[in-house]
Amino acid sequence: MNEEGFVKIGGIEQWVTIKGEDCRNPVILFVHGGPGNPMTPYANSPYRPWEKDFTFVHWDQRGAGQTYGRNPIEPETEEHILSVEGLAADGVEVAAFAARHLNAPKLVLFGGSWGSVLGVHMAKRRPDLFVAYVGTGQLVGPDNDKESYRKTLELARASGDKKTVEMLEGFGLPPWTKPRTPGLLRRISRIYEAKTTDPAPVSWWSRSPQYSSDEALINYGKGEDFSWLQYVGMKGDGMRYGVDLPKLGLDFEIPVFMIMGAEDLTSVPEVAKRYFDSIRAPQKEYFLLPRTGHDHNHIMIEAQYKVLATKVRPLLR
Template identity: 30%
Template sequence: MARKGSWLTLAVLLLGSIQAQAQEAPGPHDRAEAVKIIAELRKIVAPEGLERTEKLRIGGIDQWVSVRSRDLRNPVLLVLHGGPGWVAMPTSWYFAHGWDEFFTVIQWDQRGAGKTYVANDPATVAPTLTVERMHADAEELVKWARKTFGKEKIFVLGHSWGSILGLTLAERHPEWLHAYIGVAQGIDARESERRGWAWTMEQARAAKNEEAIRDLDSIAPYAVGEKPLPVKDILLQRRWLNFFGGAAYRRPDASFEGAAVNLSPDYTDEEVRQVWTAQELSVERLLSAVLTADLQHVKRLKTQLILFLGRHDYNLSATVAAEWFASVKAPSKQLVWFEQSAHELMAEEPGKALLSLIRHARPIAERAGDVAPASAR
């Protein structure tokens, strides 16, 4: 009875505290309060863990990474974000929740993007924003990760534009990887653009949306020939493709994900303010070149392959990626369809993303002995 009484006393005290808080104006009242709450919720306290953001010297400039791990004995997972310039670090508090329990997760703000943009003089960096330089940066970062965390092999996950970096890296350096994980994988960019335009026009006609039909007609024939697509034409196609749900399933755009940048505990107020300016620079310098990419020549990989594709992705055609997957040879390969997603599948179905990483990627590291002992979990 004494124990029951003590529990009742504690419950009364807790209830009183909650009621007192409820009488105050509900918070958070500003970004600082919101960020503090999120940072505390995701704080890593495990003695074998690590939680840090740091500046590295890569490709002659300062570039930022974040590292999160509940146990550094777990395999390293390097995330190559999309865009160009669509940084993943500031939204990873949401979409990558729980990943650090099974992997040492590295988020990287690429050259000209996010925190890396703010850390350098844009006028100096702008001329270096080339596809070739980005490939070199990615290779340099993988070398850093392997050395820093004492890993012979790591996982690389590339999303969208990052999947072009990632698949190229997997082709050139399979000995560095446990497996390559392609998310919204890019293969034949021009064919993807053509299919995206055709699907969007089909939706516009079905909806009898005269403005969309007129805009899409104005850039036809689209993605035909060898010349790079003008950025203005790409953005016009994307405006309507997004509107009809080709980037985020049954949503008019991906602003729901972009808004999460404002709540990032990894970003300062100034970095939040600059993130979209940085993306504009990356798009201006890189997008046309990126959309000439053609990786159909990759017929065989010497590392294991995992693809995550959104069933409704027309931003970077999931059907083009699936057709390539059917023919490519690899030591093992796995395709996972996200049925309620388009292009932003990690944010659209975050639970399935985590479960798929645990089911399909982590066992590869387990077989290689690159995981924390079971007793540590």
């Protein structure tokens, strides 16, 4: 099975791909991160081997990738066009479409990084659509920025990197009002993550031919810029500052599995673990991976597959 195309979601056409070797396999809805970073151009590399056991549904969110190309908006707009609630509503529509289209009684909801925020919102809105929620690089709320800043500054001081320390101290404590600050912090934290983590193979980030055209590259880049500015806001008023998952309630109607990198400086694992410990679900398990940061690597991909194969798949029987 290899289907792709635009589907009417939330009143606009949004790009959805479906891949798998057997339509009877469990269906995974992958909610990408960023925001603005769909996995569709790269999914053939890290996740292709899974297609013999699972059917994958990838969706380019509103404002991202092919969906952005179909519905372009100037990246620098100061209008608040994207919202967590709106994107989560889109995600629920995608899930309902996939369930109907594939005749799947329930889907596995799989959210990473920014997608983990939407994933929790979706799981709370429509638990009837999902057999379980699997979150990786789980974001939670304001404590993510505080702990990311604190730990990155601590590492910079310990390494004697005076220039970086000076830059970080200039940011001050979050919340921030300058749109560049969160991105600069992430660039710095990636440098320190790289010192203690195993990298992903470069081949994973080779684009599929259909996503390598000039038009596709432009759409991806503009969508990334637009989504990021909607995320951070022009005056510290972006989507990220409204994220506070505990306020949604701590009770889940479906099993929850959380997979975190021990070296993650964006979704700091201590923040995710506090949230995980506070939630109530029919079943829940937390996995902390060594030599793994916020981004994909072999350790993360193997752990994700193991959780899906040994913990989630049996729930569908």
